[in-house]
Every structure is written in structure tokens, then in C-alpha cells.
Amino acid sequence: MPTYVNPKLCKNNGKCMEICPSDIMFVNKETNFSYNLEPDMCWECFSCVKTCPEHAISVRPYADISPMLSEVTVLRDEKTNRIAWEIKYRDQKTVKKFDFAIRTTPWDSIKVPTGPTLKDPTLNNELLAHEGPHFGTVKGGHR
Amino acid sequence: MNVKHVDSDILIVGGGMAGCGAAYEARFWGKDLKIVIAEKAHIDRSGAVAQGLSAINTYLGYEEGENKVEDFVNYAKGDLMGLVREDINYDVGRHVDPSVRLMEEWGLPIIKDEKTGKYVREGRWQILIHGESYKPIVAEAGRKAASEVVNRAVITHLLMDKNDPNRVAGAIGFDGRDGSLLVFKAKAVVLAAGGGTHIFRPRSVGEGWGRTWYSPWSSGSAYGLEIQAGAKMTQMEVRLIPTRFKDGYGPVGAWFLYLKAYATNRLGERYENNREKLRPLVGDYADAKPMPTCLRNHLMIEELKEGRGPIIMHTDKVLDTPEKVEAGWEDFLDMTISQAGLWASQNHDPATRGYEIMPTEPYIMGSHAVNAGAWVSGPEDVAPKEYQWGYNHMTTVTGLFAAGDAAGGAAHKFSSGSFAEGRIAGKSAVRFVRDHELHVPAFDTATVDKYGEQIFQPLENYKVGRNYITQGTVSPYYLYPSQGLKRLEKIMDEYAGGWTSYYMTNADLLNRGLELLTMLREDLEYLGAEDLHQLTRAWELVHRVWTAEAVVRHTLAREETRWPGYYYRSDFPKVDDKNWKLFLVSRRDPVSGIWTMEKVKYLPMAKPTVPVAPA
Ligand SMILES: Cc1cc2nc3c(=O)[nH]c(=O)nc-3n(C[C@H](O)[C@H](O)[C@H](O)COP(=O)(O)OP(=O)(O)OC[C@H]3O[C@@H](n4cnc5c(N)ncnc54)[C@H](O)[C@@H]3O)c2cc1C
Ligand code: SF4
Ligand code: SF4
Numbered sequence: 113m114p115t116y117v118n119p120k121l122c123k124n125n126g127k128c129m130e131i132c133p134s135d136i137m138f139v140n141k142e143t144n145f146s147y148n149l150e151p152d153m154c155w156e157c158f159s160c161v162k163t164c165p166e167h168a169i170s171v172r173p174y175a176d177i178s179p180m181l182s183e184v185t186v187l188r189d190e191k192t193n194r195i196a197w198e199i200k201y202r203d204q205k206t207v208k209k210f211d212f213a214i215r216t217t218p219w220d221s222i223k224v225p226t227g228p229t230l231k232d233p234t235l236n237n238e239l240l241a242h243e244g245p246h247f248g249t250v251k252g253g254h255r
Numbered sequence: 256m257n258v259k260h261v262d263s264d265i266l267i268v269g270g271g272m273a274g275c276g277a278a279y280e281a282r283f284w285g286k287d288l289k290i291v292i293a294e295k296a297h298i299d300r301s302g303a304v305a306q307g308l309s310a311i312n313t314y315l316g317y318e319e320g321e322n323k324v325e326d327f328v329n330y331a332k333g334d335l336m337g338l339v340r341e342d343i344n345y346d347v348g349r350h351v352d353p354s355v356r357l358m359e360e361w362g363l364p365i366i367k368d369e370k371t372g373k374y375v376r377e378g379r380w381q382i383l384i385h386g387e388s389y390k391p392i393v394a395e396a397g398r399k400a401a402s403e404v405v406n407r408a409v410i411t412h413l414l415m416d417k418n419d420p421n422r423v424a425g426a427i428g429f430d431g432r433d434g435s436l437l438v439f440k441a442k443a444v445v446l447a448a449g450g451g452t453h454i455f456r457p458r459s460v461g462e463g464w465g466r467t468w469y470s471p472w473s474s475g476s477a478y479g480l481e482i483q484a485g486a487k488m489t490q491m492e493v494r495l496i497p498t499r500f501k502d503g504y505g506p507v508g509a510w511f512l513y514l515k516a517y518a519t520n521r522l523g524e525r526y527e528n529n530r531e532k533l534r535p536l537v538g539d540y541a542d543a544k545p546m547p548t549c550l551r552n553h554l555m556i557e558e559l560k561e562g563r564g565p566i567i568m569h570t571d572k573v574l575d576t577p578e579k580v581e582a583g584w585e586d587f588l589d590m591t592i593s594q595a596g597l598w599a600s601q602n603h604d605p606a607t608r609g610y611e612i613m614p615t616e617p618y619i620m621g622s623h624a625v626n627a628g629a630w631v632s633g634p635e636d637v638a639p640k641e642y643q644w645g646y647n648h649m650t651t652v653t654g655l656f657a658a659g660d661a662a663g664g665a666a667h668k669f670s671s672g673s674f675a676e677g678r679i680a681g682k683s684a685v686r687f688v689r690d691h692e693l694h695v696p697a698f699d700t701a702t703v704d705k706y707g708e709q710i711f712q713p714l715e716n717y718k719v720g721r722n723y724i725t726q727g728t729v730s731p732y733y734l735y736p737s738q739g740l741k742r743l744e745k746i747m748d749e750y751a752g753g754w755t756s757y758y759m760t761n762a763d764l765l766n767r768g769l770e771l772l773t774m775l776r777e778d779l780e781y782l783g784a785e786d787l788h789q790l791t792r793a794w795e796l797v798h799r800v801w802t803a804e805a806v807v808r809h810t811l812a813r814e815e816t817r818w819p820g821y822y823y824r825s826d827f828p829k830v831d832d833k834n835w836k837l838f839l840v841s842r843r844d845p846v847s848g849i850w851t852m853e854k855v856k857y858l859p860m861a862k863p864t865v866p867v868a869p870a
Contacts (some may be wrong), residue, residue, distance in 0.1 A: 114462060114465075130297055130406075131297050131299065131300050132296070132297075132300075133296040133297070133300050133301050133302070133305040133470065133472050134296075134465070134471060134472050135295075135296065135407075135431060135472075135788055135791055136788070138788070149788065150788070151462050151465075152461065152462050152463070152464040152465055153464070153465040153471055153472075154465045155305070155306070155465050155466070155467075155470055155471055155472075155593075156465075156466065156592055156593045156596065157300070157305045157306035157470075157592070158306060158592055159300040159305055159306065163300075171596070173596050173597065173600045174459075174461070174462045174463030174466060174593075175461070175462045175463075176460050176461030176462045176463050177459065177460070177461075177462075177463040177466070177502055177597070178463075178502075178596070178597055178600040178601070179600045179601055180600070181600070182596065182599035182600040183599070184592060184595055184596045184599065188387070195387050197588050197595075199584075199595055199596075199599045200599065201599045201600075201602050202599065202600050202601065202602050203602050206599075206602070206604075208584065208599075210581060210584055210585060210588060212385045212387065212585055212588070212589070213364045213385045214364070214385065214387045214388040215362040215363070215364065215388050215392060216362045216363075216364050217361065217362030218362075219395070220395065221361075221362065222361050222362075222392075222395045222396045222399060223399075224282060224399050224400055225279060225282055225283040225400065226283070226286060227283035227284050227286065228284070228286075229286060230284075230285065230286075230685070230689045235284055235682070235685065235686055235689065236686070238346075238634055238635065238636055238647070240280060240350050240353065240354075240675075240678050240679065240682060241279070241280055241283035241284070241678070241682075242353065242357070243350070243353050
């Protein structure tokens with residue numbers, strides 16, 4: 113399902129362009145709308161769809177492979193840490209809805225690790241951060 | 256031309272699973288070091304895990320007494336028909352569980368059994384996660400650990416030290432947004448630029464061309480960079496052919512292992528247990544338990560060749576509770592949304608009807624049920640001395656480390672093992688930097704200038720060439736990256752064992768392929784790029800062509816069929832343990848351009864001196 117953008121909703125903020133791992137969402141400087149400039153290199157990863165704050169991006173199944181008329185839509189919320197999916201079938205009747213967790217801690221809560229100095233002899237052994245005294249003997253694996 | 260210089264102690268190329276692991280670990284041991292990540296996309300959604308994953312495929316559970324590290328080594332070795340770097344597999348195995356726990360602490364939702372508190376197993380090695388945000392979570396850790404992340408930094412070449420041509424001094428590339436030349440200088444470089452798709456022609460066509468199982472932006476850059484720098488490579492002949500749901504490429508792991516579905520041919524036969532059919536080709540490997548991935552493929556390919564397709568996965572026989580239905584759909588929504596979309600587009604209900612599965616096109620990778628990549632130094636305590644030259648996970652280029660898909664030898668690392676391996680390489684790089692405290696990396700300015708010109712040449716080619724045509728894509732003056740890519744895929748598919756020939760090749764085909772590939776490589780000089788986006792595609796193609804050449808040369812050199820189901824040499828159709836139970840290690844001399852192919856003896860790992868399991 114390569115992406116396409118609804119001109120009524122796109123606010124030209126460039127967020128889809130920033131995130132797309134395939135480097136194919138671009139803001140057209142003349143129209144001020146973003147678009148998928150290379151649909152045949154779209155993985156349908158939905159990264160741009162999940163990111164667009166205006167919900168301007170949709171996907172429709174790869175035309176050369178899939179029958180028409182179905183749709184997958186998604187809402188991802190970093191406050192509730194849930195993601196909601198809706199899958200609408202070609203028959204326009206069957207709808208499947210799913211809702212999953214995406215994270216168990218608040219965003220931006222991961223700490224920068226601090227270890228010993230470069231002079232510390234533990235830099236010479238095969239133990240990684242938070243491991244030891246022997247590999248994997250610490251309950252919970254680390255700390 | 257605008258030039259940006261970024262100096263650091265440790266440069267990490269690629270901020271995927273392995274790259275983020277490397278940054279985290281390097282920061283832990285190297286408190287005050289400058290650690291920079293150069294990432295070609297945006298770190299929050301880059302690499303193979305961009306859309307998420309529904310399982311962590313490598314978790315041993317050794318504290319819980321589920322598996323020993325040795326079991327993991329034996330499993331990987333068995334699956335790869337006897338050929339893995341046991342020392343590296345062991346190393347990854349002993350660090351993977353604590354790495355998974357770390358990710359859980361960061362907030363990755365791992366599904367647990369309410370009664371036992373243990374992670375829920377998908378299979379013996381896999382655990383289930385709600386992994387939609389797997390990448391952004393791991394990226395948050397990597398991003399914070401790094402001193403700087405340069406997003407949209409497309410690395411094209413590694414830079415070597417001017418006083419030592421076999422020592423890395425940094426990397427060069429361009430900013431995919433503002434078009435400046437990026438020159439990174441570093442004392443050590445960790446290469447973690449992922450695997451290779453679109454080396455072979457995908458089954459997908461037209462608008463769906465980007466629908467491959469592994470991500471289309473896995474551009475073989477790790478291999479391209481390693482080969483150009485003169486690093487030794489191993490196992491480049493082994494390609495991954497995963498079995499996937501047809502056309503959507505939805506993974507089958509959860510369906511086979513967790514939901515316990517099975518597959519049959521058109522006659523309703525469960526073809527997959529026919530070990531006797533394997534014996535003439537592979538001898539006693541026919542008895543390997545579990546059956547190696549390539550052999551399972553082989554049995555399916557035989558069914559298809561003999562006209563007993565389609566192969567159907569009986570999802571309808573196992574989706575008997577709402578929980579299972581949900582697990583089946585989540586498996587796709589967390590990592591291959593296309594499959595859910597495809598089923599919806601075909602009004603397909605997996606609870607009432609099975610669905611076709613297929614062997615895909617080949618992928619070049621170091622992290623899955625294959626182990627292509629750089630030949631790296633093993634861990635001090637368990638690596639045989641022949642596989643050990645100072646720093647754990649350093650390639651044969653001084654100061655250049657590799658992890659994840661970029662590192663060859665160990666198999667079955669997957670996301671968690673790649674992350675753990677990145678951590679191993681990250682710590683090792685810190686040691687290297689400490690030991691070479693007084694070394695000042697330096698490169699030859701003429702080389703930087705030369706690369707600077709080469710990097711932007713495709714823009715120039717296009718600008719000049721388009722003056723000689725009115726409009727359109729047909730021009731004798733330049734080659735579009737997508738045209739070059741299609742040429743590459745066709746060559747590899749038809750000569751090097753792609754899906755259209757049922758993965759069959761031989762010396763004559765490979766030699767002809769090599770000839771055509773050489774002409775393609777010569778033509779890369781004429782790549783034409785309209786804009787910075789096309790320039791990215793141009794350099795991705797360059798890296799893919801290097802990867803492909805290594806694949807063909809390795810495949811040609813190994814005169815046996817060790818992995819039937821991944822590829823076949825019709826001129827040497829059997830496993831030949833007597834002559835070929837060894838690693839092929841190749842090197843392309845960066846000065847002469849000559850490739851050498853070395854046969855390296857298979858050596859088991861040494862006995863570990865530090866206990867792994869709790870006393
Ligand atoms: C559909 C799918 C399903 C999978 N299922 C599972 C599963 O269930 N469980 C599991 O554990 N694993 C699974 N995997 C495998 C897992 O994703 C990989 O093993 C892992 O991501 C490899 O890590 P890596 O760091 O080597 O590569 P990646 O994570 O791909 O990272 C490579 C990074 O390098 C960057 N890069 C590439 N080229 C350049 C360049 N020239 N310059 C700068 N940066 C560059 C990329 O943008 C990327 O960020 C799956 C993968 C896919 C695609
Ligand atoms: S993220 Fe949404 S609003 Fe912003 S440019 Fe893209 S489509 Fe338009
Ligand atoms: S779905 Fe993924 S690959 Fe396609 S445009 Fe969006 S972010 Fe890019």
C-alpha cells in the first residue's frame with residue numbers, strides 16, 4: 113500500500129519527509145503538499161502515516177498486486193502508549209479492529225548509561241554493561 | 256561544495272539494532288568519548304525494524320534454565336549445515352538475555368505468562384512482544400548515548416589512514432537533505448549498516464516492487480563499504496530464502512511455532528517430513544533436528560517443481576479462539592502490515608481458509624538463518640587463536656569493527672542478537688581507542704577531494720546529459736539508479752540462482768554473470784541523479800553491486816551445494832564435507848582490485864573459562 117496524501121489535510125510540516133526510512137515522502141515546494149515520489153520503493157511500513165499529526169496520509173494496496181477497495185488505518189498515541197488499527201475489507205462490510213500496547217514507560221525516560229573510567233580494568237574483560245560478576249548470573253540480567 | 260567535518264573518537268555507521276547497541280555500550284565504558292552515529296535515514300524509524308517486530312527471535316532463557324549457551328551454538332551450527340563461527344555465536348548467546356532485559360526495562364512490552372512471570376515463548380528461542388515501537392525505543396537509548404546523531408548521512412566510503420592503508424580513519428558521504436559533503440574522522444569505526452535486499456530480483460512487480468520481506472532500504476551498504484576498504488569477507492555465498500505468505504511477505508514463524516499451523520501441498524500431503532528425500536543430497540544432515548531452514552525450503556521447492564503447488568498454510572485449522580485470531584493479526588500489524596492489507600483486499604479470512612506460502616527471492620544478511628559479512632576477530636576467551644587478532648569483533652582492517660548484518664560468521668542473531676553484538680563491538684571499540692590514545696587519525700586530502708568529486712558525479716552526469724535529450728528517461732549519456740538496479744536484479748536472478756531458476760546456478764552461469772556484472776560496475780560511472788534523493792539511490796546501487804560481486808565470486812569458488820534450498824550448484828549438486836567443511840574468506844585488494852579467495856579451516860570454539868550459568 114504505497115502512501116498518498118490528502119491535500120485538504122496536509123499542513124506542509126515536513127514530518128513525513130523527516131521520518132520515511134525509504135526517503136520517498138517529499139514536500140513539493142510549489143504545491144506545499146507532501147507526496148510519495150517513488151511508490152515502488154515504499155515498504156508500506158506506515159512510519160509516515162503514524163507520524164503525520166494531521167492524519168493526512170493514507171495507503172492503498174499496491175496496484176500491481178492487490179485488488180482494490182480495502183483499507184488499513186491506524187492511530188498511534190504516545191500518551192496512552194497504545195496503537196489502534198482498523199482493517200476494512202474489499203467487501204466494505206468486514207471490519208477488524210485491534211488495539212495493542214506500544215511501550216510500558218513514558219517516552220524520553222531512558223537514562224544515559226554511566227560506567228567506570230577508561231582506566232578501570234573491567235574494560236579488559238568480556239563482560240558488558242550491568243553484567244557480572246559472571247556472565248548472566250545477576251538476577252534480572254543487569255544492574 | 257559545502258563540506259561538514261565531524262570528528263569523533265568512535266564513529267558508528269548505521270543506527271539500527273546493532274548501531275544503537277554499540278552506542279549504548281560505548282557510552283557506558285567511554286564516559287567522556289565523543290561517539291557519533293551517521294545514519295542514512297532517521298534513527299527513530301530506520302533499518303529493518305522500522306515498522307516494528309512481533310517477536311524477539313533470540314532469547315535463551317539460561318537463568319530460567321531453558322537453554323544453555325552451548326545449545327544456542329549447536330542450534331545455529333545445525334541450521335547452517337555445520338558452518339558457523341562457534342566462538343561468535345557463543346559470545347552473542349551469552350550477552351543476548353541481559354540485552355533483552357535491558358530493552359524490557361526501557362519499556363519494550365514483552366508478553367509474560369501471568370502465572371509464571373516468564374516471557375511467553377513463541378518457539379524454543381523466540382519470545383513474543385508488542386513490538387510496534389521496538390525501533391523508536393531502542394533508538395531513544397542509542398540517540399541519548401551518542402554525542403551526536405547525524406540523520407540523513409549517506410555514507411559512501413570508509414576513509415583509510417594516510418600512514419597506514421589498512422587502518423580506518425573515518426568515513427565519507429553526503430547529507431541527503433542539504434547536499435553537503437560529510438567528512439567523518441574517527442579513531443575507531445563500528446560498521447552496522449544492515450543487510451542486502453534487491454540484490455536479486457524480487458517476486459514483486461510494478462508499484463509493489465518495494466514489497467520485499469526484508470526492508471528495501473537494506474542496501475548492502477555494510478558489505479559495499481567493507482569490500483571497498485579491503486576487509487576480508489566470509490559466507491557471502493549463503494543467501495537467505497525465507498518462506499513467507501505469498502505476495503504480502505508476512506512472516507510464518509508465529510504461525511508455525513506459536514499457533515502450530517502446518518503446511519500441505521495441493522494433495523493435502525504434509526510434505527515437510529520427508530527426510531529420505533534429502534539423504535541423497537545431504538547425507539546425514541538429513542537427520543538434523545530441527546531440520547535446517549534450507550532443507551525445509553528444499554522440500555517445498557521440490558513440491559513446487561513437481562507441480563504439487565500451491566503450498567497452503569492451514570491457518571484455518573488453528574485460529575479457534577479470539578486470542579489466537581488476535582495474535583495472528585498482531586503478528587502482521589507489528590511487522591508486515593502489507594500482509595494484513597493484502598488479506599483485506601482479497602476478502603481473505605484466515606480463520607476459515609488457509610493461505611499460500613512461498614519461498615522468496617534471496618537476501619544477503621548476517622543476522623538471520625544465514626551469516627554473510629565481514630570476517631571478524633573472535634572473543635578472547637573462546638575464539639581459537641586462528642580466529643583472533645586482538646579486538647573482539649574487529650574486522651581485518653585495523654580500527655574497523657562490525658556488528659549485526661555487517662558481521663559474518665554467527666547465525667540466528669536476529670534483532671536482539673544484533674543489538675547484543677553491537678554492544679560487544681561498542682565495548683571493544685572503546686578498548687581500542689584507550690589503547691591507541693596517542694594515535695591521531697589523518698587522511699590524505701587528495702583522497703578526500705577525489706571522493707568528494709566522485710560522490711556528486713551522478714548529479715553532474717545528469718545535469719550535462721539532459722541537455723542532449725528533449726525529455727523522458729531514455730538517454731545514452733547516463734543511467735538512472737532504478738535502471739541499474741533492475742539490470743543488477745536480472746543478472747543475479749538469472750545467473751546467480753534467483754527464484755526464476757528455482758535457485759539453480761553453475762560455473763558457466765556464474766562466470767557469465769560475473770562478466771555482465773563487471774560491465775554494470777563499469778557503467779556505474781555514468782549513473783545519473785536528478786536530485787539528492789536519486790543520489791542516495793545511486794550510492795545504494797553501488798553498494799549493492801559490490802555485494803553482488805562478492806556473492807557471485809563466493810558462489811563460484813565453493814564447489815558444492817551445502818545449502819540446498821538456499822541455492823544449488825547443478826555442477827556440484829551435493830554437500831561435500833570432505834573438501835568443503837570450511838569457511839571461504841575473500842578479500843579484494845583496494846589498490847590492485849584483485850580478489851583473493853582463501854579456504855579457512857573450520858575450528859570449534861575453545862572451552863569457555865568464565866562460567867555462564869549460575870553456579
Ligand atoms: C519483516 C521482518 C521481520 C523480522 N522479524 C524478526 C523477528 O520476529 N524477531 C527478530 O528478532 N528479528 C526479526 N527480524 C530481523 C531483524 O530486524 C534484524 O536481524 C536486525 O534489524 C539487524 O540489525 P542491524 O543493526 O544489522 O540492521 P538494521 O537494523 O537494518 O540497521 C542498519 C542501519 O544502517 C543504516 N544504513 C544503511 N546503509 C547506510 C549508509 N550507507 N550510511 C549510513 N547508514 C546506513 C540503515 O538506515 C539502518 O538504520 C525481522 C526483520 C524484518 C525486516
Ligand atoms: S506529515 Fe502530514 S501534514 Fe506534514 S507534510 Fe507530511 S503529510 Fe503533510
Ligand atoms: S509507508 Fe514507509 S516507506 Fe512508505 S512512504 Fe511511508 S514511511 Fe516511507
